[in-house]
Amino acid sequence: xxxxxxxxxFMVAYIVRRLWQMLPTMAGVVLLxxxxxxxxxxxxxxxxxxxxxxxxxxxxxxxxxxxDQPYPVQLWIxxxxxxxxxxxxxxxxxxxxxxxxxxxLGPSLTVLIPLTVLEVFFGIALAxxxxxxxxxxxxxxxxxxxxxxxxISILVYISVFQYVFAxxxxxxxxxxxxxxxxxxxxxxxxxxxxxxxxxxxxxTLRLYRSFVLDEVGQDYVRTARAKGLSERRIVWVHVxxxxxxxxxxxxxxxxxxxxxxxxxxxxxxxxxxxxxEVILAVExxxxxxxxxxxxxxxxxxxxxxxxxxxxxxxxxxxVQFR
Amino acid sequence: xxxxxxxxxxxxxxxxxxxxxxxxxxxMAALAVVAGxxxxxxxSSMGLVAADWEDEVAVNYAPPxxxxxxxxxxxxxxxxxxxxxxxxAFDPLAAELAALQAQLAATHPPVAKxxxxxxxxxxxxxxxxKKTIKGGxxxxxxxxxxxxxxxxxGTLFGAVAGFFGGWIDDLFNWFYSIxxxxxxxxxxxxxxxxxxxxxxxxxVLILGLTGWTGPFRLMRAEYIKHSAREYVMxxxxxxxxxxxxxxGHILPNVSHxxxxxxxxxxxxxxxAEVILSFLGFGVPVGTVSWGSMLNEAQNExxxxxxWQLAAAAGAMAVLVTSxxxxxxxxxxxxxxxxx
Numbered sequence: 001x002x003x004x005x006x007x008x009x010f011m012v013a014y015i016v017r018r019l020w021q022m023l024p025t026m027a028g029v030v031l032l033x034x035x036x037x038x039x040x041x042x043x044x045x046x047x048x049x050x051x052x053x054x055x056x057x058x059x060x061x062x063x064x065x066x067x068d069q070p071y072p073v074q075l076w077i078x079x080x081x082x083x084x085x086x087x088x089x090x091x092x093x094x095x096x097x098x099x100x101x102x103x104x105l106g107p108s109l110t111v112l113i114p115l116t117v118l119e120v121f122f123g124i125a126l127a128x129x130x131x132x133x134x135x136x137x138x139x140x141x142x143x144x145x146x147x148x149x150x151x152i153s154i155l156v157y158i159s160v161f162q163y164v165f166a167x168x169x170x171x172x173x174x175x176x177x178x179x180x181x182x183x184x185x186x187x188x189x190x191x192x193x194x195x196x197x198x199x200x201x202x203x204t205l206r207l208y209r210s211f212v213l214d215e216v217g218q219d220y221v222r223t224a225r226a227k228g229l230s231e232r233r234i235v236w237v238h239v240x241x242x243x244x245x246x247x248x249x250x251x252x253x254x255x256x257x258x259x260x261x262x263x264x265x266x267x268x269x270x271x272x273x274x275x276x277e278v279i280l281a282v283e284x285x286x287x288x289x290x291x292x293x294x295x296x297x298x299x300x301x302x303x304x305x306x307x308x309x310x311x312x313x314x315x316x317x318x319v320q321f322r
Numbered sequence: 323x324x325x326x327x328x329x330x331x332x333x334x335x336x337x338x339x340x341x342x343x344x345x346x347x348x349x350m351a352a353l354a355v356v357a358g359x360x361x362x363x364x365x366s367s368m369g370l371v372a373a374d375w376e377d378e379v380a381v382n383y384a385p386p387x388x389x390x391x392x393x394x395x396x397x398x399x400x401x402x403x404x405x406x407x408x409x410x411a412f413d414p415l416a417a418e419l420a421a422l423q424a425q426l427a428a429t430h431p432p433v434a435k436x437x438x439x440x441x442x443x444x445x446x447x448x449x450x451x452k453k454t455i456k457g458g459x460x461x462x463x464x465x466x467x468x469x470x471x472x473x474x475x476g477t478l479f480g481a482v483a484g485f486f487g488g489w490i491d492d493l494f495n496w497f498y499s500i501x502x503x504x505x506x507x508x509x510x511x512x513x514x515x516x517x518x519x520x521x522x523x524x525x526v527l528i529l530g531l532t533g534w535t536g537p538f539r540l541m542r543a544e545y546i547k548h549s550a551r552e553y554v555m556x557x558x559x560x561x562x563x564x565x566x567x568x569x570g571h572i573l574p575n576v577s578h579x580x581x582x583x584x585x586x587x588x589x590x591x592x593x594a595e596v597i598l599s600f601l602g603f604g605v606p607v608g609t610v611s612w613g614s615m616l617n618e619a620q621n622e623x624x625x626x627x628x629w630q631l632a633a634a635a636g637a638m639a640v641l642v643t644s645x646x647x648x649x650x651x652x653x654x655x656x657x658x659x660x661x
Contacts, residue, residue, distance in 0.1 A: 024496060024499075025496070025499040025500055025503055026503075028496055028497070028499070028500035029500050029503060029504060032500055032504075033512070036512065036513065036516045037516060040516055040517075147643055147646050147647060148639065148643050150642075150646070151589075151638070151639045151640075151641075151642035151643040151646060152635060152638075152639045152642075153593060153596050153597070153612075153616065153635060153638055153639075154597070155596065155597065155600055155613075155616045155620075156616070156631065156635040156639075159616070159619070159620050159623055159631060160623075160631075163623045163624065167624065256505060257505035257506075257507070257508075260505050260507055260508045260511075261505070261507055263507070264597070267601075278508065278511055279511070279601060281515070282511050282512075282514060282515040282601075282603060283602070285515060285518065287515070290511070290512055290515050293508070294504060294508055294509075294512050297504065297505060297508055298503045298504045301503045301504070301505065302503050
């Protein structure tokens, strides 16, 4: 009881300290985005006003956006926008930015969660399987196949899979998105998930293999062998528990990046997700949308890094919070 | 590969690395392929190869030679032959036009468009092989220059941060944490949105300015390690300035890290350029790159014209595979401790 209480208070103190350490980085991200869009990017009023703008129209837009204020005031407006989750309306469609983000999150996650779960599952299974035959011809052949697989552009995977499986064979819908989760999972998200898996399995396998091979040389593996455990038990129980630590970090740290990284899948298959929204926003120079997504994805990355560290503790009791 | 001046019995780092590399047959094969691609880039940038890729030498979508011309291609070739306009008795300029046409025929004899090419033609009848070489030039040059920019920035920042330490180190680490908390592809797209310009220089800048974090982390660690070594202290004792110690003494000893980082980044940047150009944020209209070829090929695939996709994807896959294999071998050769 006392131990748990102490553990709990340690953990709270740890989390508070980590969140406190995030503040300078977060401030830096806000500052970087602000400098990029308000200083490097030039005056968006000309962009918004269109080709036949007169001076008063431009002046009007500048006043509405707060661009006639000095830079510190503009920065304060931006900070307020972030804290209140209110970035106003998107320039191109007039849809509130907050609504864009919340409504695009669902479709992205519908693809990403099954994709990540399957990727980790297959990655671990294959990496441990390869660990049995490390150094053999099979191992080398699989690694070369991975290098070749990784060198083919993701664009080619998507184009060809979409053409063959959806267009030619008609096994999946070519494009589209439904309104219910079940329909999307059964119907529209299937092919994107398969392609995502095909693209990501080669780098994942290479990485997980290196994690596993780091462990098989350790003393505890030799001890386990000396005890007479089967190779199967050593790999699937002893090695897996230790190799899980870097795997968890990798998965957690990459989740927010994946949200954006699936943009090509979302674009090809017409999935109304975050990634596709970023592409559209860049195409339309819709600055509020890009600013909002960049800031929140950066925040999510930091939070997920913290979560990864917390998960460490759950998996590996040797890890101490300092 | 340069060799340091060493006596016969104690080979330097680079000589040893080169020997290890020579012994690795996969690495040498990969190096040969990469060298071949670089040679093509050089020849094509000097205008010796594929300078005439924009000539419409074949009919639209002429199939590759090994597939053979189809009926559509033959019909197109017939239709595209220059035809004489029917004579018009009331045309006051008839005599002049006839003279002009005769002159034109003498200087530019009409050529029948080809119905097949070695690897087919695109929508406008450009030779795919030449187009792939020209596109490769753009993609590879962008990858190389952007990697050079990123590694230079990373080395410079890493050197300053690692060598001086203290608040300078804190400052650069702060930059590092900012840049790494934004996923790189989002960072690239954000900068692309802000810059609003399309062009080869823009892509190089975007990739170079966002890609310095990896080299920075490694170079900083190397500089922290080396700045406490005895040879650096000795240099300090004989009065070498900070900059001399950083770039005259330490840099040659850690430059292999930069080289490996660069070869890894080139691969990543070539892939990134292809995706950027595919999305239309990359090379401007009129410049061909592997990305813009894949962009065209996406629509052609639905018409069953697969050759442009195959050419661009194949060339890119071969180059990237060789480059990655070579980069791995280079890392193993230069850092024998890591297996």
